[in-house]
Amino acid sequence: MPVLVMKFGGTSVATLDRIKRAAKRVGVEVAKGYDVIVIVSAMSGKTNELVGWVNETSPLFDAREYDAVVSSGENVTAGLMSLTLQEMDVPARSWQGWQVPLKTTSAHASARIEEIPTDNINAKFAEGMRVAVVAGFQGISPEGRITTLGRGGSDTTAVAFAAAFGAERCDIYTDVDGVYTTDPRISSKARKLDKIAFEEMLELASLGAKVLQTRSVELAMRYKVKLRVLSSFEEQSDEAGTLVCDEEEIMESNVVAGVAYSRDEAKMTLLSVADRPGIAAAIFGPLSEAGVNVDMIVQNISEEGRTDMTFSCPVDQVKRAEKAMEDAQTSGEINYQQLVADTDVAKVSVVGIGMRSHAGVAAKMFDALSSEGINIKVITTSEIKISVLIDRKYMELAVQALHDAFELEKAA
Ligand code: ADP
Ligand code: ASP
Ligand code: MG
Numbered sequence: 001m002p003v004l005v006m007k008f009g010g011t012s013v014a015t016l017d018r019i020k021r022a023a024k025r026v027g028v029e030v031a032k033g034y035d036v037i038v039i040v041s042a043m044s045g046k047t048n049e050l051v052g053w054v055n056e057t058s059p060l061f062d063a064r065e066y067d068a069v070v071s072s073g074e075n076v077t078a079g080l081m082s083l084t085l086q087e088m089d090v091p092a093r094s095w096q097g098w099q100v101p102l103k104t105t106s107a108h109a110s111a112r113i114e115e116i117p118t119d120n121i122n123a124k125f126a127e128g129m130r131v132a133v134v135a136g137f138q139g140i141s142p143e144g145r146i147t148t149l150g151r152g153g154s155d156t157t158a159v160a161f162a163a164a165f166g167a168e169r170c171d172i173y174t175d176v177d178g179v180y181t182t183d184p185r186i187s188s189k190a191r192k193l194d195k196i197a198f199e200e201m202l203e204l205a206s207l208g209a210k211v212l213q214t215r216s217v218e219l220a221m222r223y224k225v226k227l228r229v230l231s232s233f234e235e236q237s238d239e240a241g242t243l244v245c246d247e248e249e250i251m252e253s254n255v256v257a258g259v260a261y262s263r264d265e266a267k268m269t270l271l272s273v274a275d276r277p278g279i280a281a282a283i284f285g286p287l288s289e290a291g292v293n294v295d296m297i298v299q300n301i302s303e304e305g306r307t308d309m310t311f312s313c314p315v316d317q318v319k320r321a322e323k324a325m326e327d328a329q330t331s332g333e334i335n336y337q338q339l340v341a342d343t344d345v346a347k348v349s350v351v352g353i354g355m356r357s358h359a360g361v362a363a364k365m366f367d368a369l370s371s372e373g374i375n376i377k378v379i380t381t382s383e384i385k386i387s388v389l390i391d392r393k394y395m396e397l398a399v400q401a402l403h404d405a406f407e408l409e410k411a412a
């Protein structure tokens with residue numbers, strides 16, 4: 001029988017009633033003749049609560065134990081979803097990551113999926129089970145410990161299962177009815193897209209649009225998974241939601257496809273670092289070993305052999321970054337005067353494959369921000385995106401100003 005993957009995010013399984021509603025949707029697909037793999041997230045707010053407990057217990061936590069704790073939310077919803085389906089007389093069974101077993105690397109808290117054996121679940125389908133409910137976000141390392149795939153990781157679990165089982169489609173059910181030109185919670189003018197190119201979705205996701213985890217888009221692109229984002233609260237139809245697809249399948253598109261933001265960024269500046277060959281490696285090596293995800297980097301002009309080095313990272317990694325730099329200073333690997341952390345910044349980005357062939361996007365972006373009196377602290381660009389770091393208090397304003405400037409409320 002053809003296989004369908006249906007993923008339900010936190011808000012879609014937030015209460016027993018919502019789990020029932022989701023289960024009914026699954027029932028509809030089963031009735032159509034699909035064998036369904038359901039991937040569930042934890043109930044909304046649960047993972048945040050678990051992460052909070054870990055941080056409170058141990059600020060520079062052992063990531064193996066972090067994973068042991070934060071993976072547990074999905075275990076609950078997987079069992080409940082399976083029970084709900086059984087109550088509806090749909091033959092269902094739940095699986096935790098290790099039972100599949102969904103094999104990952106041992107990079108705890110941000111593990112990558114290495115392999116999903118299908119025999120275990122397929123054997124059950126062959127026996128008449130119609131729905132496999134799998135706990136999203138979690139797997140097992142080569143050492144036999146529980147791992148998690150990074151925040152939002154259930155999306156990646158879903159796409160990886162769709163690829164492994166050759167599913168006809170991977171439907172991501174969430175609390176918005178598709179992918180928008182920007183977060184509809186920030187701009188009332190945001191417009192739902194019927195289709196978005198993989199590459200654009202990949203950039204939007206990696207720049208903060210949390211509707212899909214970046215890695216899930218990467219996997220869908222690589223394994224040609226038909227990926228759709230739709231609402232678990234609205235009526236279902238074959239046309240519903242947004243299809244993430246190849247660029248060639250989209251007839252018309254705007255130069256800028258969307259605006260993304262990432263609220264919780266920090267700007268770190270190492271003042272007066274001794275400038276010498278290898279200094280960047282001496283700074284960013286220890287940061288990477290400490291698990292700091294450095295994003296933007298700017299090195300200033302050097303004067304009398306000393307320079308300032310600025311980088312950005314998620315605000316919750318500032319403590320790790322400070323410790324890594326202090327340790328590198330103590331061991332003599334680097335020599336700097338001071339490390340200044342600006343923890344009140346946000347990143348705003350515009351993304352569009354049309355930027356490859358259109359000039360003037362950067363100028364228009366900077367103009368729109370300056371018209372609102374927003375100062376730009378750091379800029380980075382790539383072929384299809386431009387990102388700026390600004391004061392966090394202007395983030396919403398910047399997103400709206402850019403959405404207006406590029407007229408994203410209008411379809412191409
Ligand atoms: P889930 O719990 O279902 O995984 P998430 O909260 O992870 O849901 O992702 C959905 C949220 O992503 C939406 O509620 C919305 O606020 C946010 N979002 C950010 N950017 C976009 C965008 N461009 N289009 C749609 N939603 C977006
Ligand atoms: N529950 C996890 C999180 O909140 C994974 C997910 O929902 O995708 O990050
Ligand atoms: Mg999510």
